[in-house]
Amino acid sequence: MSRVEIRVTITSDQDIVLARQKGRSLALELGFSSGDATLIATAISELARNIVSYARRGEIVVKDVQGSSRVGIAVTASDNGPGILDVGQALRDGFSTSGSLGLGLPGVRRLMDEFEIFSKPGQGTKVMVKKWRP
Amino acid sequence: MAKRDESSELLRELVAHLRQNRTQLREEWVGRISETRLLTAMTKEEIFAEATSVYDSYVEALETETFEALQAYARNLSERIIPRGVETHEVVGIVLLLRDVLARSLFAKYQTDFKKLNRILDAYEPAANRIANTVAVGFVQERERVIRQQQEAIRELSTPVLQVRERLLILPIIGVIDPQRARQLTEQLLRGIRTNRAKVVVIDITGVAAMDVTVANHLVQTVEASRLLGATVIVTGLSPEIAQTLVTIGVDLGKMNTVGDLQGGIEQAERLLGYKVMALAEPN
Amino acid sequence: MEVPILKQGQVLIATFQAALSDADLNQLRSALVQQVVRFRSRGVIVDVTAMDVMDSFASRTLREIAHMIRLRGAETVIVGIQPEVAFAMVQLGLTLEGVATALDLEEGLAYLNQKFKTMK
Numbered sequence: 001m002s003r004v005e006i007r008v009t010i011t012s013d014q015d016i017v018l019a020r021q022k023g024r025s026l027a028l029e030l031g032f033s034s035g036d037a038t039l040i041a042t043a044i045s046e047l048a049r050n051i052v053s054y055a056r057r058g059e060i061v062v063k064d065v066q067g068s069s070r071v072g073i074a075v076t077a078s079d080n081g082p083g084i085l086d087v088g089q090a091l092r093d094g095f096s097t098s099g100s101l102g103l104g105l106p107g108v109r110r111l112m113d114e115f116e117i118f119s120k121p122g123q124g125t126k127v128m129v130k131k132w133r134p
Numbered sequence: 135m136a137k138r139d140e141s142s143e144l145l146r147e148l149v150a151h152l153r154q155n156r157t158q159l160r161e162e163w164v165g166r167i168s169e170t171r172l173l174t175a176m177t178k179e180e181i182f183a184e185a186t187s188v189y190d191s192y193v194e195a196l197e198t199e200t201f202e203a204l205q206a207y208a209r210n211l212s213e214r215i216i217p218r219g220v221e222t223h224e225v226v227g228i229v230l231l232l233r234d235v236l237a238r239s240l241f242a243k244y245q246t247d248f249k250k251l252n253r254i255l256d257a258y259e260p261a262a263n264r265i266a267n268t269v270a271v272g273f274v275q276e277r278e279r280v281i282r283q284q285q286e287a288i289r290e291l292s293t294p295v296l297q298v299r300e301r302l303l304i305l306p307i308i309g310v311i312d313p314q315r316a317r318q319l320t321e322q323l324l325r326g327i328r329t330n331r332a333k334v335v336v337i338d339i340t341g342v343a344a345m346d347v348t349v350a351n352h353l354v355q356t357v358e359a360s361r362l363l364g365a366t367v368i369v370t371g372l373s374p375e376i377a378q379t380l381v382t383i384g385v386d387l388g389k390m391n392t393v394g395d396l397q398g399g400i401e402q403a404e405r406l407l408g409y410k411v412m413a414l415a416e417p418n
Numbered sequence: 419m420e421v422p423i424l425k426q427g428q429v430l431i432a433t434f435q436a437a438l439s440d441a442d443l444n445q446l447r448s449a450l451v452q453q454v455v456r457f458r459s460r461g462v463i464v465d466v467t468a469m470d471v472m473d474s475f476a477s478r479t480l481r482e483i484a485h486m487i488r489l490r491g492a493e494t495v496i497v498g499i500q501p502e503v504a505f506a507m508v509q510l511g512l513t514l515e516g517v518a519t520a521l522d523l524e525e526g527l528a529y530l531n532q533k534f535k536t537m538k
Contacts, residue, residue: 013439013440013441014439014441016439016440017437017438017439020471020473021437024470024471034502035321035501035502035505038470038471038500038502038503038505038506039505039506039509041470041471042471042472042473042506042507042509042510045471045473046473046474046510049473049474049475104473104474104510104511106511107474107509107510107511107512108510110509110510110511111506111509111510134314317505320505321501321502321505324501324502324504324505325501327501327521328501328521331521331525333521333525355508355509358508358513359501359504359505359507359508360504361513361519362499362504362507362508362513362514362519363499363501363504363519363521364497364519364520364521364525364529365521
């Protein structure tokens with residue numbers, strides 16, 4: 001269904017910058033306002049940062065979503081890292097946002113319209129988020 | 135394939151019939167429109183003129199079996215009649231009336247040949263329904279477009295960012311705040327802070343009817359985002375009821391600088407900006 | 419990518435470019451603290467006008483810079499946060515609490531001068 005797809009392998013902090021820059025240009029290409037593109041780029045930055053901090057290695061995929069009457073952007077962050085022990089806790093505000101752990105998942109959820117997470121200890125983490133063009 | 139050819143041929147015959155009897159059928163249709171008291175916002179002449187174009191577009195759509203021209207016409211018609219207050223049921227109503235008038239004329243023409251009538255109706259009905267659909271959808275879409283446009287205009291109007299003094303902005307919020315409006319309001323304010331180089335912003339929420347936790351959080355976020363741009367926010371007009379609600383649901387009012395009313399807020403803003411406002415001395 | 423640090427009287431000015439990696443940010447943090455000590459600066463302005471994304475790491479680094487510099491007896495002010503970036507930051511819950519902010523370089527300098535006056 002989607003027409004464009006960008007894949008960025010995340011292995012270092014340099015890749016975080018690359019992923020969010022590519023995500024922003026795709027968002028603008030799809031007609032998102034620059035304000036929305038900033039929200040999307042920030043979400044990508046956080047998701048890529050989680051990969052670097054917890055799994056060391058993973059991938060960010062950004063692509064368009066063509067709904068029946070709307071256009072959106074989907075970002076998937078996946079890794080084979082240690083996974084999240086308590087997903088519910090990781091999604092609660094205040095959990096590790098100020099400390100050295102920077103999950104920031106509740107923040108990402110606020111930046112985007114849709115949010116899904118799959119994670120099991122030892123089996124990696126996959127976060128899928130979407131934002132629709134108003 | 136054969137079936138399709140037959141249907142096309144029947145449609146051709148049908149179109150010829152509708153062209154031949156154009157004047158009479160159109161009159162009959164206009165009569166039915168005024169009988170059923172549709173399009174009351176329009177004059178007789180206007181109705182007749184529009185009916186003529188609709189009739190011709192209708193026949194053309196039947197003849198060409200393409201609906202693009204009709205779609206464009208429906209949009210154009212809607213654009214003209216929506217400002218006159220024509221309602222959806224009226225537009226749908228007149229197209230259905232035309233469908234019926236034409237069907238009746240077919241009954242009359244083929245009453246002796248029942249088989250043929252059936253085949254003609256087989257060809258006519260799907261096309262007629264599609265035409266009715268096209269016009270109705272076109273009208274509704276145009277109406278939605280107009281409503282969206284109006285909503286946007288209202289939103290813009292309802293959140294004016296006013297500069298009352300150099301470096302001082304006032305944002306009076308009136309009415310209901312939904313997340314979309316809250317966001318627009320914040321973006322507008324942040325841009326306003328930048329372009330006016332504002333240092334203090336007074337957000338007056340006297341006109342906000344109710345505030346739930348979502349809206350309150352938006353307000354807190356607006357205050358925080360403004361500070362990131364170097365501007366101090368003073369919130370005024372927080373009613374005791376709303377304040378009570380906010381405290382009960384756990385919104386941190388400590389992050390907000392609140393002053394009872396707009397006047398007090400402006401006075402505090404002026405103090406922050408280093409203005410001293412005093413009454414002129416009375417002459418002796 | 420190294421962040422240039424400009425010395426202007428008692429104030430150091432660091433100007434961020436758009437695409438700073440975590441390593442660049444860490445490098446800037448140590449460089450700033452070192453230079454504050456070396457030049458006995460009283461104020462630091464971090465200009466982030468060019469930054470189009472401020473995520474949790476960047477924002478945490480800015481806070482750390484401000485706190486470390488305060489321990490050295492100097493003041494920090496962050497200037498130039500773009501409206502869109504500010505909006506994204508608060509959505510993410512990043513509010514730079516306890517760190518001074520100003521609209522732009524000019525405002526930042528005015529803020530510091532005011533501070534120096536009252537500190538005397």
